Amino acid sequence: MKIVWTAGFLIGTLTHAIDLVNFGWLPYDFRPLPFNVYWTSLTFLDPLAALLIWVREPWGIALGAAIMSSNVVVNGYTLSLGYGAFFYPVILQSAFALFVFCVAWRHWASSKTV
Structure with a gap:
């Protein structure tokens, strides 16, 4: 579980880091500045989620979710605006998100006290 989690978030890290290297700071100028800042911030938040799942699991799960x-x-919103290049990434991200939500749900359910 932690290996898949880590791999998924490190793939996201790599994707955003490549964009920064190839296109500079805030490389997503095809969308408004808040989107650009959000996607750029994932360069730092994704590896943090990958690390926290190992050292502070509840925090990593919350951040990852x-x-x-x-x-x-x-x-998905960007895809709905006609950016077809987002189709396959959204499908893959949705599958990974489902995994993350299942892990979060399982963690939450197992940590409940009666």
């Missing part, structure tokens, strides 16, 4: 829920919404 927040990242994936916001990422799917933002990218």
